[in-house]
Amino acid sequence: MAALDEKPELGEAPEKGNEPKTLTIEAEICFKCGVCCVIRDHSCHAQHAIHFNPKHTYVYDCLGSGDPAGNSNIWLCVSCHKCEELCPYEVSPVHIIESLKAQSFEEGRAHPLIVGEIKQIVSTGYAFPLTGSSSRQREKLGLEALTQRSEEDLRRISEKTGLVAKLQRYEVEET
Amino acid sequence: MRFSLFLGCFIPVRLPHIEKVARSVLGEIGVELQDIGGFTCCPEPVGFHINDRLTATAIAARNIALAEEQGNDIITLCNGCTYVLKQVNEELKRDSELRDKVNEVLSETDHEYRGTIDVKHFAQVLNEDIGLDRLAKKVERPLSGLSVAGHTGCHILSPPDVMKFDDPYDPVVLDNMVAALGAEPADFSMKTICCGWTLTNYGERQSANQLVGAKLQAMEIAGSDCISVICPQCFYQFDTGQMMATRSLKLDLKLPVLFYLQLLGLSMGYSLEDVHYGMHRVKSQGFEEKVGRILA
Ligand code: SF4
Numbered sequence: 001m002a003a004l005d006e007k008p009e010l011g012e013a014p015e016k017g018n019e020p021k022t023l024t025i026e027a028e029i030c031f032k033c034g035v036c037c038v039i040r041d042h043s044c045h046a047q048h049a050i051h052f053n054p055k056h057t058y059v060y061d062c063l064g065s066g067d068p069a070g071n072s073n074i075w076l077c078v079s080c081h082k083c084e085e086l087c088p089y090e091v092s093p094v095h096i097i098e099s100l101k102a103q104s105f106e107e108g109r110a111h112p113l114i115v116g117e118i119k120q121i122v123s124t125g126y127a128f129p130l131t132g133s134s135s136r137q138r139e140k141l142g143l144e145a146l147t148q149r150s151e152e153d154l155r156r157i158s159e160k161t162g163l164v165a166k167l168q169r170y171e172v173e174e175t
Numbered sequence: 176m177r178f179s180l181f182l183g184c185f186i187p188v189r190l191p192h193i194e195k196v197a198r199s200v201l202g203e204i205g206v207e208l209q210d211i212g213g214f215t216c217c218p219e220p221v222g223f224h225i226n227d228r229l230t231a232t233a234i235a236a237r238n239i240a241l242a243e244e245q246g247n248d249i250i251t252l253c254n255g256c257t258y259v260l261k262q263v264n265e266e267l268k269r270d271s272e273l274r275d276k277v278n279e280v281l282s283e284t285d286h287e288y289r290g291t292i293d294v295k296h297f298a299q300v301l302n303e304d305i306g307l308d309r310l311a312k313k314v315e316r317p318l319s320g321l322s323v324a325g326h327t328g329c330h331i332l333s334p335p336d337v338m339k340f341d342d343p344y345d346p347v348v349l350d351n352m353v354a355a356l357g358a359e360p361a362d363f364s365m366k367t368i369c370c371g372w373t374l375t376n377y378g379e380r381q382s383a384n385q386l387v388g389a390k391l392q393a394m395e396i397a398g399s400d401c402i403s404v405i406c407p408q409c410f411y412q413f414d415t416g417q418m419m420a421t422r423s424l425k426l427d428l429k430l431p432v433l434f435y436l437q438l439l440g441l442s443m444g445y446s447l448e449d450v451h452y453g454m455h456r457v458k459s460q461g462f463e464e465k466v467g468r469i470l471a
């Protein structure tokens with residue numbers, strides 16, 4: 001176990017804006033007390049998934065598995081920050097889980113629905129597909145029809161930041 | 176009082192009746208809304224912002240820049256949009272190095288983030304810019320006797336130093352907004368637990384059903400006639416999600432959910448039909464009759 005004041009190994013400095021949070025140290029100081037998950041009235045909603053219990057909590061499942069970035073349960077986290085606010089030991093599980101998600105996405109292992117949503121957003125400007133039923137409803141309500149939004153700007157932004165290249169990794173896998 | 180209206184995606188695509196009600200109710204209480212055709216998805220916090228921060232920050236900064244060009248603060252109708260836009264706005268105002276980096280990305284477009292405006296959820300506008308005292312004066316038909324379970328949702332509460340809305344442990348602002356309409360805020364357990372949006376999307380359906388079912392039962396035990404929310408994802412969980420959960424768990428309960436602006440509309444003289452309640456999945460005769468008596 002690394003000493004608590006040791007800097008974690010993070011490899012090459014990442015680009016500004018895309019830095020992972022310091023994972024190792026934060027995860028190591030988790031005492032597995034369960035507070036972040038077991039308070040039924042006010043804690044992690046993911047603990048309500050059927051396979052967790054007070055001894056094997058959601059947060060510990062995410063922090064403690066062998067290949068955390070490959071643990072599909074990380075996608076259940078909603079980033080509500082309750083774990084961070086409740087933890088008596090200043091662990092911030094939400095930051096750890098968010099970093100794991102970013103790592104997973106970078107490595108081409110993100111949940112397919114996440115990849116689909118990101119593609120949808122950068123190609124149309126909306127997180128959801130524009131459906132026939134929604135345009136009928138809008139028409140009935142007298143609201144303006146929706147069209148794709150600013151897709152050219154979104155394409156330029158995602159090329160410049162390297163997102164397009166990351167998404168290509170998923171396309172190679174798909175084919 | 177003028178704002179650039181940031182609709183996001185969920186409301187215009189999946190709940191357009193809320194857009195309709197928001198435009199008309201906010202207009203009537205003196206909030207002038209200006210549209211911006213170029214706004215895109217905020218982008219969505221859990222699916223996008225976490226997973227590719229730099230791109231998401233640039234997209235959010237572009238949205239903010241469009242409102243800056245229009246010279247208005249942004250008003251949102253969604254906790255998720257507020258969460259991303261507020262965090263990015265605050266981060267970029269504070270961190271000049273990141274701002275330069277993001278503006279370099281934005282130089283590919285015709286926009287530049289300058290950090291000159293604020294982002295506000297409509298509930299913040301009602302509380303801070305209008306004030307609940309003045310809002311209460313718009314009430315023509317107080318909703319006396321209507322018990323309302325207020326579900327604030329997660330992303331407008333935390334992190335509290337950025338969101339600056341309410342106490343994440345004991346939220347009261349939505350209850351105060353409900354009380355301003357003459358209705359009675361219900362005091363229920365599990366009030367601060369998430370609506371279960373990610374359990375529904377990325378987990379087993381049954382887990383989400385259990386969570387929604389448990390929250391609904393807590394609201395019912397507290398005597399609620401309906402639920403009120405200020406976020407479209409939460410709305411969806413308590414409407415479509417309620418229908419699925421009660422069916423699957425064989426629960427005999429029906430608690431209609433109203434977006435707060437629909438409730439406000441009712442108190443200002445709108446009918447259930449005017450707030451497009453007919454488009455909801457969960458409707459209850461008991462609720463309709465009670466509202467009918469109150470509004471008569
Ligand atoms: S993250 Fe904190 S609250 Fe949760 S189990 Fe670890 S030490 Fe306890």
Ligand code: SF4
Pocket residue numbers: 036043044045046059076077078079080081082083084093094097
């Ligand atoms: S931020 Fe994620 S891990 Fe933390 S309490 Fe919320 S859902 Fe659970």
